[in-house]
Amino acid sequence: MNFPKGQIQVQLIDRGIKQSAVLEAMEKISREDFLPDAMKPFAYEDKALPIGEDQTISQPYIVAYMTEQLDVQPHHKVLEIGTGCGYQTAVLSRLAHKIFSVEIIEKLHRQAQKNLNDLNIKNVELRLGSGTEGWSEKGPFDRIMVTCARKDIPQSLLQQLAVGGKLIAPIGEPVQRLTVWTKKNEDSFDQEVLIPVKFVKFVD
Ligand code: SAH
Numbered sequence: 001m002n003f004p005k006g007q008i009q010v011q012l013i014d015r016g017i018k019q020s021a022v023l024e025a026m027e028k029i030s031r032e033d034f035l036p037d038a039m040k041p042f043a044y045e046d047k048a049l050p051i052g053e054d055q056t057i058s059q060p061y062i063v064a065y066m067t068e069q070l071d072v073q074p075h076h077k078v079l080e081i082g083t084g085c086g087y088q089t090a091v092l093s094r095l096a097h098k099i100f101s102v103e104i105i106e107k108l109h110r111q112a113q114k115n116l117n118d119l120n121i122k123n124v125e126l127r128l129g130s131g132t133e134g135w136s137e138k139g140p141f142d143r144i145m146v147t148c149a150r151k152d153i154p155q156s157l158l159q160q161l162a163v164g165g166k167l168i169a170p171i172g173e174p175v176q177r178l179t180v181w182t183k184k185n186e187d188s189f190d191q192e193v194l195i196p197v198k199f200v201k202f203v204d
Pocket residue numbers: 055056057058081082083084085086087088089102103104105108129130131132147148200201202203204
């Protein structure tokens with residue numbers, strides 16, 4: 001089942017999500033495909049849900065909002081930190097050329113790989129490990145999305161951003177705010193602070 005149109009309207013469009021490519025990706029990727037059986041009946045509810053290992057699948061609005069703020073284009077190479085079950089990864093895979101995603105919990109890494117394989121998604125590469133150091137062999141990245149919260153942003157991630165690139169991450173403790181960095185040149189960034197959010201912790 002795709003994301004019900006009525007819910008796309010209420011959860012996303014009515015809250016200001018505008019990019020048609022983002023709305024289309026949200027509609028085409030079935031959130032239930034990324035949930036454990038017990039959670040599938042709640043797939044299109046307007047909230048984060050448990051996926052085991054004390055981790056969560058993000059609220060659809062937040063997935064759409066972060067994706068839109070990142071302004072992902074078809075030729076982009078994207079790095080994601082915090083694959084979880086792979087839902088956000090799958091949404092990004094419809095918008096960009098290639099996605100690299102790092103997850104620290106082995107069980108979730110394996111589950112995400114299975115979920116993405118089952119959907120025949122081919123432009124994604126997953127790695128098990130900590131995202132603190134990014135994935136330098138694959139960089140630089142046009143876009144970086146971090147989906148676990150930290151007090152500050154690891155310098156290695158900012159370094160792996162291409163000039164002109166953007167990074168979005170939940171930053172702060174205990175209150176987190178989505179923050180966007182835009183790399184102006186090798187050592188200078190613009191920084192913009194957006195909405196408050198509640199993500200699981202970035203494990204160092
Ligand atoms: N992107 C997911 C949200 C996953 S929740 C979605 O689409 O719903 C955040 C994930 O970040 C968890 O799976 C957690 O295990 C992972 N994580 C936490 N610290 C990490 C780190 N240092 N490196 C990589 N992944 C990390």
